[in-house]
Amino acid sequence: MSCMPTCTQLFRTHHAVGGAFAAALLVVAGCCSERTTSPTMAGGECRIPLDPSTIGATVVFIRDFAFHPSSVTVPAGGRVVWVNCDHSGSDHHTSTSDGPAWDSGLLAPGEVYARRFDQAGSFPYHCEPHPSMTATVLVE
Ligand SMILES: [Cu+2]
Numbered sequence: 001m002s003c004m005p006t007c008t009q010l011f012r013t014h015h016a017v018g019g020a021f022a023a024a025l026l027v028v029a030g031c032c033s034e035r036t037t038s039p040t041m042a043g044g045e046c047r048i049p050l051d052p053s054t055i056g057a058t059v060v061f062i063r064d065f066a067f068h069p070s071s072v073t074v075p076a077g078g079r080v081v082w083v084n085c086d087h088s089g090s091d092h093h094t095s096t097s098d099g100p101a102w103d104s105g106l107l108a109p110g111e112v113y114a115r116r117f118d119q120a121g122s123f124p125y126h127c128e129p130h131p132s133m134t135a136t137v138l139v140e
Pocket residue numbers: 065091092093094127128129130133
């Protein structure tokens with residue numbers, strides 16, 4: 001089967017000059033009628049399912065006890081996807097609104113949480129187990 005392998009978006013994280021995180025997105029084109037049931041991790045890569053909740057979404061990587069990037073801006077109606085890119089076997093993280101808006105619950109390495117933001121505003125959030133992990137979603 002030529003088109004069976006990866007109906008996933010493949011993300012790689014790497015350090016750009018200056019230490020800022022940069023993300024390169026590689027969409028594996030082809031047959032994406034089947035969604036992968038569980039994201040997998042290999043090496044430093046995160047895979048997330050390519051489905052209606054993740055296509056076109058802004059991605060926040062969770063890695064090394066931080067959200068990358070720490071601030072994202074999306075248009076009203078836009079979606080944000082968090083993916084725990086920590087190494088297999090390491091800590092679980094959450095994306096939890098400082099207000100009552102959302103709580104991903106614990107995300108194991110490789111797990112993904114997607115949310116749509118319909119209202120404009122600034123939405124600070126944190127990681128429940130690690131309160132020093134903080135970041136913001138700006139909705140315009
Ligand atoms: Cu955390």
